[in-house]
Amino acid sequence: VYTPCSVIDSKGCPKEPIWKISAVRVEHDPVKHRISYDGARISFLGAPILWLPGLSHPDGSEAGGGSGFLLPNIQYGRDNGAEFSLPYYFQLAPNRDLTITPHLYTEVLPALEAQYRALTDRGAWQASGMLTYSSRFAATAAAAPPPNSNKDVRGYFDANGRFQYGPNWTLSGSIRTTTDRTFLRRYDISRDDRLRNQANAERISENSYLSIKGWAVQTLRTNDRQGQQPFALPAIDYRLRLTDPLVGGSLQIQANTVALIRTAGQDTQRAFTAIQWDLRRYTPLGQEVTLTAYGRGDVYHTDEVGRTLTAVYRGNPGWSGRGIGALAADIRWPLIGNFLN
Structure with missing residues (x-):
């Protein structure tokens, strides 16, 4: 059995961990800093929720970073039905990683989500997005499409970063955009009704300040x-x-x-x-x-x-x-x- 949770209470008595992984065989590789399981079973609050024939993950040490599956997510929504998602984390380098998350639904076609993050000697940036193929919901009930309306590629993109060039100059920016006005709400990503995009170059010295900025807004409001x-x-x-x-x-x-x-x-x-x-x-x-x-x-x-x-x-x-x-x-x-x- 493996669990990162405490297995004793404040008085030193045994207690059931919040979640644990039990298996027929558990192996720890001290060189690769990974824990591997044969016949793994994941339990939450004492109840088994997922069975896997094989499973491995980092051992939690500072040198134990690596690729592998993250915790799955199960939820239900009125529009998409039951949803199951299982992220997979790729450690591309000590300063770069990529997470791919497939989303499976009972009422609509699957969706694919990705997030890329990078840290450089000048700053950090990240980009994420989601893509699927489904019918577009109208922004108002009066304009709702018929049940057999044509499907289309739908998705969103989100990126931001900040970089330092010397002691005075800073470059920063962010991008948020989506294919239509209802995608973010239908897939429970965000409730924002406006998406702001901006880029900014700043120079700050002891006695001066300069900012050169540009921004744009994508509205998701019904009547805008x-x-x-x-x-x-x-x-x-x-x-x-x-x-x-x-x-x-x-x-x-x-x-x-x-x-x-x-x-x-x-x-x-x-x-x-x-x-x-x-x-x-x-x-x-x-x-x-x-x-x-x-x-x-x-x-x-x-x-x-x-x-x-x-x-x-x-x-x-x-x-x-x-x-x-x-x-x-x-x-x-x-x-x-x-x-x-």
Whole structure:
């Protein structure tokens, strides 16, 4: 019998483990760090749930990683019927692995799921997906297809990663997409009604920050039109902090721009630049004086406003802009000492 669970309670008395593997013969290979079984039987809470003629798995030591079957999953759903899945784990290298999971259903055709993970000297990334061949459920009951509707290839893809290039630059991104609006819910993968995809390059130093980002959204909502969903490309944010070489103080500069593009809707572009100067000084009597000068300029552009379905969200077509300027002085007099003592 093999089990990773405790077989004694807090008082040292024997107890039944949560799950265990029993077999006619059990062998441990100290070189390959694997445990092998002949006539294996898996039990959960004392009840046998699976019989296998042969089974092997890593022994759990630090050197015992390896390929093999993972725990099976059994569940029932109204749409797909009873489901049985048995993942198989491939250790491709100490820093890379692949998991293949076939899904068997009683009411629909099988599906195949895969996940790949990798760790490099610059970062980590993973990709997963699922693929099957089945009929598409309509997003609304009123538009439900007839029982003999044609089947189609359906699936989803999900990937993300983050990489570090030197002490300042970071690249990250994520992709989430599916073939139709009901696949993720029908196969109990996710209840999200929007899938966001994004890519971002960042540079961070002691006195500056730069972000260049782009993102897109796939809507799964019933009444949303995909053409109304925006692409943000590019979305740029830059910030810089300097020491004023003339009269002292600190100077902060910020520039930001974003373009929202729709294939069947209103397009909008915006950009602004802001500059703020601060000077802090102390008087001989202990007052703290802070002088601030601030300036900002914005520019906007909008077109295709007539393609926005909701009138209140329509902007004015063409170019527009604004400018803001401000001066401020702040005086404080911190007091410290003994009072009436």
